[in-house]
Amino acid sequence: MGIAGNLNPNQLEFFNTEGYLVLESFASADEIRSLRSRMEQLLDEFDFSSKASIFSTTNQQQTTDDYFFESAEKISFFFEEKAFDDDGNLKQPKQLSINKVGHALHEHDPIFKSFTSSEKALSLLCSLGYKRPVVIQSMYIFKQPGIGGEVVPHQDNSFLYTDPPTCTGLWLALEDATITNGCLWAIPRSHKDGLVRRFIRDETGVHFDKPSPSYDQKDFVPIEVKAGSLVAIHGDLIHQSFENKSCTSRHAYSLHVVDTDGCKWVEDNWIRRKVDPEPLYAS
Numbered sequence: 555m556g557i558a559g560n561l562n563p564n565q566l567e568f569f570n571t572e573g574y575l576v577l578e579s580f581a582s583a584d585e586i587r588s589l590r591s592r593m594e595q596l597l598d599e600f601d602f603s604s605k606a607s608i609f610s611t612t613n614q615q616q617t618t619d620d621y622f623f624e625s626a627e628k629i630s631f632f633f634e635e636k637a638f639d640d641d642g643n644l645k646q647p648k649q650l651s652i653n654k655v656g657h658a659l660h661e662h663d664p665i666f667k668s669f670t671s672s673e674k675a676l677s678l679l680c681s682l683g684y685k686r687p688v689v690i691q692s693m694y695i696f697k698q699p700g701i702g703g704e705v706v707p708h709q710d711n712s713f714l715y716t717d718p719p720t721c722t723g724l725w726l727a728l729e730d731a732t733i734t735n736g737c738l739w740a741i742p743r744s745h746k747d748g749l750v751r752r753f754i755r756d757e758t759g760v761h762f763d764k765p766s767p768s769y770d771q772k773d774f775v776p777i778e779v780k781a782g783s784l785v786a787i788h789g790d791l792i793h794q795s796f797e798n799k800s801c802t803s804r805h806a807y808s809l810h811v812v813d814t815d816g817c818k819w820v821e822d823n824w825i826r827r828k829v830d831p832e833p834l835y836a837s
């Protein structure tokens with residue numbers, strides 16, 4: 555295989571203890587420019603006249619439709635809940651109305667694919683102990699100025715469950731992420747308490763198997779990072795982000811990785827692939 559891990563023992567210890575790790579300057583200015591300008595191009599080409607699907611983490615059951623399910627293997631566009639007026643017209647240009655693009659950018663777009671399978675990304679996964687990792691979803695998240703929606707407290711293993719759980723989030727800041735424009739917040743060490751609930755897909759649609767616990771906001775710490783920083787997030791870490799009420803966007807490229815060696819992708823996950831994803835490497 556020839557892939558060597560790139561985390562030092564202190565970084566690994568921090569990740570294992572706190573449940574997350576910030577890697578500053580993970581992406582170069584050129585890589586950020588190229589991911590952002592490719593997204594600008596995809597957005598320019600996106601014709602939303604026939605279909606507008608909304609993404610909301612506060613209203614997930616109602617807004618989940620076939621467009622959402624099929625996005626697991628496509629490049630699909632989801633609008634902000636607050637993007638439309640009462641007559642269903644966009645209140646601002648489409649470029650400032652999209653919540654996210656997902657969930658298979660890493661498979662279908664050469665620029666996103668190249669970053670996703672870069673040597674440094676593979677080395678990071680090797681450090682984290684992945685034997686045969688697959689990217690199970692990718693998202694370009696805009697957190698638009700003024701209307702960027704909140705992402706409620708959650709654990710990534712709830713949505714992307716393997717038995718045993720193996721999900722890690724790799725969240726790359728494409729712009730500076732601050733408390734003002736809606737950075738990530740997490741409860742350090744919360745991954746030690748295990749998985750709280752699962753997001754299940756069945757013949758009736760999707761639902762959580764348990765209600766959300768109520769979290770004390772005092773337990774969350776902000777993870778403010780510069781553009782180019784990557785935040786590795788343990789699949790059981792409780793994390794969230796708030797609405798962006800500022801006039802500055804907060805773009806990010808988020809990957810979720812699971813292992814396919816020594817664990818099983820369970821069939822009641824929302825993602826049901828027709829074609830199995832290719833592993834990034836096999837060791």
Ligand SMILES: O=C(O)CCC(=O)C(=O)O
Nearest residue numbers: 695705710723795806808
């Ligand atoms: O970008 C955000 O605001 C939230 C992202 C997130 O929670 C995730 O990628 O798991």
